[in-house]
Amino acid sequence: MQxxxxxxxxxxxxxxxxxxRVFADLERIAGRFPAARWHGPQGPREVTIWCSNDxxxxxxxxxxxxxxxxxxxxxxxxxxxxxxIAGTNHPLVELEGELASLHGxxxxxxxxxxxxxxxxGIATIAKLIPDCVILSDALNHxxxxxxxxxxxxxxxxxxxxxxxxxxxxxxxxxxxxxxxVFESLYSMDGDVAPLAKxxxxxxxxxxxxxxxxxxxxxxxxxxxxxVTERDGVAARIDVIEGTLAKAFGCLGGYITGSAKxxxxxxxxxxxxxxxxxxxxxxxxxxxxxxRHLKASSWERERHQERAARTKAxxxxxxxxxxxxxxxxVPVFVGDPEKCKEATDILLEEHGIYIQxxxxxxxxxxxxxxxxxxxxxxxxxxxxxxxxxxxxVWDRLGLPRNGQALAAE
Numbered sequence: 001m002q003x004x005x006x007x008x009x010x011x012x013x014x015x016x017x018x019x020x021r022v023f024a025d026l027e028r029i030a031g032r033f034p035a036a037r038w039h040g041p042q043g044p045r046e047v048t049i050w051c052s053n054d055x056x057x058x059x060x061x062x063x064x065x066x067x068x069x070x071x072x073x074x075x076x077x078x079x080x081x082x083x084x085i086a087g088t089n090h091p092l093v094e095l096e097g098e099l100a101s102l103h104g105x106x107x108x109x110x111x112x113x114x115x116x117x118x119x120x121g122i123a124t125i126a127k128l129i130p131d132c133v134i135l136s137d138a139l140n141h142x143x144x145x146x147x148x149x150x151x152x153x154x155x156x157x158x159x160x161x162x163x164x165x166x167x168x169x170x171x172x173x174x175x176x177x178x179x180x181v182f183e184s185l186y187s188m189d190g191d192v193a194p195l196a197k198x199x200x201x202x203x204x205x206x207x208x209x210x211x212x213x214x215x216x217x218x219x220x221x222x223x224x225x226x227v228t229e230r231d232g233v234a235a236r237i238d239v240i241e242g243t244l245a246k247a248f249g250c251l252g253g254y255i256t257g258s259a260k261x262x263x264x265x266x267x268x269x270x271x272x273x274x275x276x277x278x279x280x281x282x283x284x285x286x287x288x289x290x291r292h293l294k295a296s297s298w299e300r301e302r303h304q305e306r307a308a309r310t311k312a313x314x315x316x317x318x319x320x321x322x323x324x325x326x327x328x329v330p331v332f333v334g335d336p337e338k339c340k341e342a343t344d345i346l347l348e349e350h351g352i353y354i355q356x357x358x359x360x361x362x363x364x365x366x367x368x369x370x371x372x373x374x375x376x377x378x379x380x381x382x383x384x385x386x387x388x389x390x391x392v393w394d395r396l397g398l399p400r401n402g403q404a405l406a407a408e
Contacts, residue, residue: 003017018114024355030060030141050372051354060234064250067281086146103234103259109256111252114214115143117254119144119225120271122210127268132154136156138160141378162184185213199236250282302375306374307373309373342398352388356371
């Protein structure tokens with residue numbers, strides 16, 4: 001039997017549906033972010049990255065790099081195995097303490113990625129609650145959806161940020177244990193959940209709350225605790241989940257909450273128990289990033305200002321920016337083929353790297369470019385981006401302001 005024929009057929013389907021993904025070979029240049037070296041068909045070439053989730057450029061910050069190098073030199077590179085077998089390296093203990101403090105919780109538990117922390121955290125918590133019903137926002141990330149599925153309990157989906165629908169489902173669940181799972185900031189549209197209202201409903205109907213702060217930690221709140229800190233609701237949310245791979249510029253994910261909840265997940269979650277721990281150097285670097293952003297507000301303020309300027313400049317050129325009040329800058333395209341073509345032209349002719357956002361990341365017909373300005377995207381880079389996008393929009397006949405869907 002020719003097994004490769006099955007894989008070829010699967011790949012053919014992706015090509016037919018115009019959602020086959022191509023990864024750019026990029027080499028970031030430390031100290032010059034957002035500059036990078038693109039290893040393309042014609043050889044290496046310098047480009048500007050406009051879609052990195054290293055939102056604040058902390059992956060190149062001297063304190064973060066220094067902590068990683070010093071710890072690797074002192075302790076070596078690997079973790080040596082799972083925490084159950086090899087023990088917990090001390091930088092990881094310090095990191096979990098820093099994360100618990102960041103969110104005002106009793107304890108934290110670090111995983112190898114934000115995806116794993118959601119997938120494993122949600123599933124394990126729900127499995128440990130008898131007769132639990134999960135209420136999940138319709139636009140939750142795939143990692144949360146997988147966590148809900150793997151929980152194996154009843155699940156109900158509430159319309160995105162629709163409090164009336166959430167209340168209706170909470171009432172229907174009656175006296176059963178309930179877990180409400182949602183994000184604070186949705187990264188494709190850039191909209192924010194009504195956290196206080198969700199907490200009000202959860203408290204009224206006796207539900208436990210689980211909030212994904214992946215695209216907000218480090219970026220919002222007086223100390224970088226996320227939207228939950230900014231909105232003053234962190235203490236009202238039972239589980240706050242986040243990542244170390246975006247605003248903190250490192251790698252890993254985590255959950256925070258009560259000591260008993262964290263200990264239970266630590267003790268029962270197979271994806272935690274049987275997975276090698278994060279290396280000491282990564283943990284030390286993440287701790288350095290968290291501590292710096294707890295004390296420094298410059299990065300957050302500059303980040304918001306750069307995002308606002310980018311939106312204003314693009315809108316002034318008639319480009320269809322999908323409106324929101326956060327740092328995410330989605331530009332509507334509405335066609336998967338043209339979305340890919342637009343990004344190819346930007347990279348090959350303008351030296352601008354933006355990855356197309358197509359189905360299944362977003363719904364069909366809402367394909368877009370997702371821009372993420374950093375504190376280091378200066379006025380010259382923003383103006384060059386606008387000029388390049390206008391050129392691409394004119395050449396491809398893409399929709400302008402008034403023709404695109406706006407994020408709600």
